Amino acid sequence: MLEPIGSIFSSHRFSTAFASRLTGVLDKVEARQTSDDTRLSVLKFPDSRTSKESARGGSLQDVFDSAVLAEAPTEPYLILENKYPAIRSLRTDADIGDGLWICCHCHHENILRHWKGRFPFKYLRCVRCTRKLSSDCHTSEILTPWPFGLIHAPRPAVGREIRYCHVCTTCGLSHRAEMAGTTLDFYGVTCAGCGTSSYGDWPRYHIGNVEPYRRDPDSSFANLIDARADDAAKLVYQWEMAALESRPSSSLNCRNPG
Ligand SMILES: [Zn+2]
Ligand SMILES: [Zn+2]
Ligand SMILES: [Zn+2]
Numbered sequence: 504m505l506e507p508i509g510s511i512f513s514s515h516r517f518s519t520a521f522a523s524r525l526t527g528v529l530d531k532v533e534a535r536q537t538s539d540d541t542r543l544s545v546l547k548f549p550d551s552r553t554s555k556e557s558a559r560g561g562s563l564q565d566v567f568d569s570a571v572l573a574e575a576p577t578e579p580y581l582i583l584e585n586k587y588p589a590i591r592s593l594r595t596d597a598d599i600g601d602g603l604w605i606c607c608h609c610h611h612e613n614i615l616r617h618w619k620g621r622f623p624f625k626y627l628r629c630v631r632c633t634r635k636l637s638s639d640c641h642t643s644e645i646l647t648p649w650p651f652g653l654i655h656a657p658r659p660a661v662g663r664e665i666r667y668c669h670v671c672t673t674c675g676l677s678h679r680a681e682m683a684g685t686t687l688d689f690y691g692v693t694c695a696g697c698g699t700s701s702y703g704d705w706p707r708y709h710i711g712n713v714e715p716y717r718r719d720p721d722s723s724f725a726n727l728i729d730a731r732a733d734d735a736a737k738l739v740y741q742w743e744m745a746a747l748e749s750r751p752s753s754s755l756n757c758r759n760p761g
Pocket of ligand 1: 606607608609610611629630631632633634
């Protein structure tokens with residue numbers, strides 16, 4: 504279990520006053536994301552699409568049920584070498600998994616597993632709060648955020664799968680990217696879970712190496728917490744700068760870009 508965010512900030516390098524401001528900022532981020540979600544629902548498809556989706560639901564479950572793990576199991580010596588962390592028990596390959604995802608909403612520490620096939624992480628929904636993975640969450644190497652501008656990558660070795668994926672912003676189902684030559688294709692995908700189409704706008708990830716995390720899950724965890732604190736501090740700075748620059752008359756303009 505994670506410490507509440509306020510105590511992380513105050514026990515490390517942030518003052519209590521700063522921590523409470525950060526918490527306020529994080530709440531604002533969450534409020535903003537909720538309104539984004541509401542706006543996205545407008546993009547959902549009409550009823551014809553929805554009924555197709557429910558017909559497909561059973562077969563998707565079949566795919567999940569028969570899915571095979573993509574990564575080799577954790578080496579027993581790595582499990583033995585680990586000083587078992589106090590925060591959770593890591594005694595088997597299943598405990599360790601392939602990586603970590605710390606939910607940006609409830610801070611739950613989710614274990615990630617990489618599966619062979621079209622849906623490499625199945626549904627990426629937090630086991631505690633059920634919210635889907637977002638670009639504000641923090642993940643270990645197995646789900647390394649991949650910038651939108653980069654579309655070239657080496658072809659995987661023969662018999663290996665493409666190690667890139669993107670995640671439906673509506674339902675959180677992960678989809679393995681396709682490739683034409685050395686160009687990654689993230690466009691024109693219809694989500695097998697909810698029928699939403701990707702216009703190349705779903706968050707993209709490189710499916711990285713499991714080794715660094717498995718060698719030292721504890722320090723992977725600590726790094727993710729640090730990254731989260733750094734991101735929050737940067738946000739506070741950006742918004743305070745923006746607040747200094749904004750004039751009362753401009754507040755109407757920035758509310759509704761569309
Ligand atoms: Zn959560
Ligand atoms: Zn998130
Ligand atoms: Zn979906």
